[in-house]
Structures are given as structure tokens and as C-alpha cells.
Amino acid sequence: MEPINARFDIDWPGFNLTVDLELPGRGVTGLFGHSGSGKTTLLRCIAGLVRAPKGRLVFRGEVWQDETTWVPTHRRSLGYVFQEASLFAHLTVMGNLRYGQKRAPAPVAPEDRVSLDQAIALLGIDHLLTRKPDRLSGGERQRVAIARALAVSPRVLLMDEPLAALDIARKQEILPYLERLHDELAIPVLYVSHAPDEVARLADHLVVMDGGRVLASGPLKETLARLDLPTAFSEDAGVVIEAVVASHDDNYHLSRLDFPGGNVVVAQRREAIGHRLRLRVHARDVSLTLERATGTSIANLLPATVVEIADADTPAHCLVRLDAGGTPLIARITRRSLDQLGVARGKAMWAQIKAVALLGD
Amino acid sequence: MFLSETDLQSIWLTLRLAGVVTLILFVVGTPIAWWLARTRSPLKGPVGAVVALPLVLPPSVLGFYLLVAMGPNGPVGQLTQALGIGVLPFTFWGLVVASVFYSLPFMVQPVQNAFEAIGDRPLEVAATLRASPLDTFFTVALPLAAPGFITAGILTFAHTVGEFGVVLMIGGNIPGVTRVASVQIYDHVEAMEYGDAHRLAAVMLVFSFLVLLALYLWRPNPKNT
Known part of the structure; x- marks a missing residue:
């Protein structure tokens, strides 16, 4: 898949954006940062909703913007989901879905084609088609908005914090649909979010932004495990591990999840053996011991080597990046423990994992 | 008969004038309203002020300028003569042109407000x-602004029906051509025909009340997107 090359330079009073990025042409790319970091503006530049005075955007070999070219938004093959559903109030759900679908030219590659039925099925909205937007719940509206964006058979799906305006229950309602998009669609998705858990759950590639600049851009797991990024400074520091369901223990109602370098045991999962799962291990849930602990209730112990030590969000703590047989881990421990245990680069230790968050619950 | 032949004629003329003016203003006023709602040009202020002028200007002032402009020696008059239309004052179409100017803000302002209320997002x-x-x-702006168009249409129609000063300046008082209901009432009073004036005035009063009643009873659904 050809990549997306984006270079933009904006110098507005009180706001700067300077980016030069190559984004993968497949999978979900999370654009992550705090509000004001420029992530939404970057997405709007890619969509052509904002015209950066200086910029060059090459979308999978097609020039959308440079010194002499400007492709207006309505001629760019993209789908866009806004933070608020922004359905057309004068049209029914079906009218909203058809609006873009009937205007979009048929995609060149047949496998990129998303039929109306497919979009409706993917988002589970077939029972809503005759309703007007004001008769929908917030979660339903956002699902319709996502289906509407997909129904134009876009070559890229841009999502600007599609869950930010929803409460936790509505988020949980929509996240499984977003995961299905990830699994079933061939097109790349650019997903703007300031919520680490959303990004960890959905993204394959991560772009971290701050103050209108790109701090990091790389595969999710490696980027999350970096200690030099602002994500590491928040309480949400942690890593993501791709694991496979390896076995079930019906006696104790536990499941073993394997990943390169080890395994963890969690409360029994419904998924069949061989099913892939994404785990999030927060740094605050990882502690370190010099030897393999015995007589502890913590079941998940992994041998790991210290790779790097960095400052944490408080002066009392620090972050330790570990390599557990190829899987990166971050532990958040106190400076006193660091000194007492003599933690140093290259030291072999044991990581105790107190809790594992399974993304997708 | 409740109303005389000439009274009915004046009412019919009034409705025809108001109808034609409203239709023309839908076409002329909508682009102006759209431009005013969307532009970031420094001309927005001056253009908005010019559109609103008829709200504060005495109708006789507006009528006077239009009379001069459309008269045989005025720039518009020269143009219409060159085009073989003749001069517009004291004709029905002269009244139409004058009324279009006079009622312009009643069309533009509600439509402009409706366009502004849509915001950037749906676009x-x-x-x-x-x-x-x-x-x-x-397919998006017009349907979403529909309530504003209905308000604007009713206001423009009603306001044109209520015209008097501009009509006198431009149209004079020609039966069946420029003698609208408001002028007819004035004539009745001048001629001391108070009974006739009462009847026609009552018709106008009831009409105006019903129009405004319709406007106030009719409420668009609260916006909920």
C-alpha cells in the first residue's frame, strides 16, 4: 500500500502547525495529543477543510496539495467522521446515508467498494433507516455518521475524536463497531484522539503530537513503550501487547494468553484458542523484583531486562522500560525502590504484573 | 356587495403586487443573504447597511430617489427607454421595482439569520x-434554512401589502394600475367616504392580523441534530 505523505506549515496568531509525516497506507493510525496539539487541524488539512498556506499532500500517489495543486474536499476520496455526528437534520437516516453514496464516483479498485448494505450491517443500524436524526440516541447518531462516511467508498477514513462527545456507556457501544472496521476494511483510517485507551485499543501506528509538532511517529507498540514522550508522563503510561489465547483452565476459570517472551493468566475468556487479543499493561501495575518472587498472589511474573530509566510524572517516581523477551514493558516504581534494588540498564529482573486490561471488553 | 368594484380591484392589485415582489425577492434576496451570511469581506458591513436602509428611511425619500432614477432623465429611465420598455414610474412594474427595494430587508434579514444559524459544519x-x-x-443550506424562508416570505408579502409612501411617489393613483388598497383607503378618506374607508380598512386589519398570527403560531421544530 502506498503511504500518505503530508507536509503542512501553518503560522496563525497563537497557533502553529509544522508537520512532515509519512503515514501508512493501511491499518489504523492514531493521531494522539492533548487539545491544542494540532491533531485535529492536521486531519482537517488532510481533508482539505483547512488550507495550509504552505503544504504538500500526496495521497497514495495522488497529489492533493502542493504549490500549484489544490484538490477541493469534495473531490478527495475520503470519509470524514466529526466529533459530533452532524447528521443532516432534514433527511432521514437513509437519506443521510444515500447523500454521499449517490454522489461518490465508483472506486477504481473493486475491493475498496463499500456498499450501502455493508455499511448498514457493519454499524448495526438497519432498524434506524426511516428515522429522522432527532429520534436517535447519541450513540446511534454517531454510528449513522460513521456508516455515512463509509458509504462513499472512501480510500481513507478520517475520524476526529468520534467518541469524545459521548458518555462511557455510548463509547462502549461504539468501540466494538470501530474494531470491526479495523478488522474488515482494507482502507487506512486516521483516528484523532486524546484518550490513550482508545488509541491503544484501535491503532496500529501512532503519531504523538504536541504544540503543533510531531513528537513521534511509529508502530503503536514501540511508540507507546518510549519513555521520552508526554504519554509516558501521565498516569496512563503503559504498553500494548498483542496476545493469543493459548489455553483455558476450566477448573479455576482462567485463560492463558501467550505473546513473544511470555504469557499472562487472566480471568477466563470467551474467545476460542488461537483468537488474537490486545492487552494493555499500565506502568503503574508493573512492579519489579530481583528474584522470582514466591509466596505472592501475583501470578503473572515475567523475566525482563532493564533497557532505560526515565523521569515519571512525579519526582517520587520513575519509569523503567524493560524488554521481556521481545515484548516491551514499562514499570512505574519509586526512586527509593530504584536505588534499593539497584536497578540499572542491562540488569535482569522479574516484572510482576498486577493487572492486565483486555482491550475489547 | 360588501366592497365596491374599485375596492376589490385595489385589493386584487395589492395581492398581485405583493406576490410578484415576494417571488422576485426570493430570487434576488437569497444570494445577497447567503453572501452576507458567509462572507468575511470588509464589504459585509456596508452592504448589510444598504440592505437595511429601507427600515429607517422615510418611504418618501426612497420613493423620491427611485422616481428620479427611473424618470425620463434618470440613469435607470434612460436605460429602460433605450431598451424600448419606456419609463417605469406610474406603471405596475415601476411599483414592483420600487417595492423590491423597499421590502428587501424583510427578505434578506430572516434568510441571512437562517443561513448563519446553520453554521459551517453541515457544509x-x-x-x-x-x-x-x-x-x-x-441540497443542504436551502432545506435547513427553510423556516427562515417561510418567515421571510410572509414578512415580505405582508410588508408590501402595507406600503403607502413609496407607492404614492412612484405609482401615483391610477385605478387598476397603481391604486393599491392603502391608497384606495386614503382616497376614501379624502373624499369623506368614511363608510367605504372603514370596510376596506377592516379587511386590511383582519388580513394583517391573520398573517402575523400565522407567523407566531407557526414554530419550527427545535433544532436537534
């Missing part, structure tokens, strides 16, 4: 759904 959404700007205007 951006339409662009991401492959709609060109013109397509977006007709």
Missing part, C-alpha cells in the same frame, strides 16, 4: 460527502 459534512459548493447550497 463541511456535505463537502466530505462529495457535494460541490453549489450542490451543497441547494
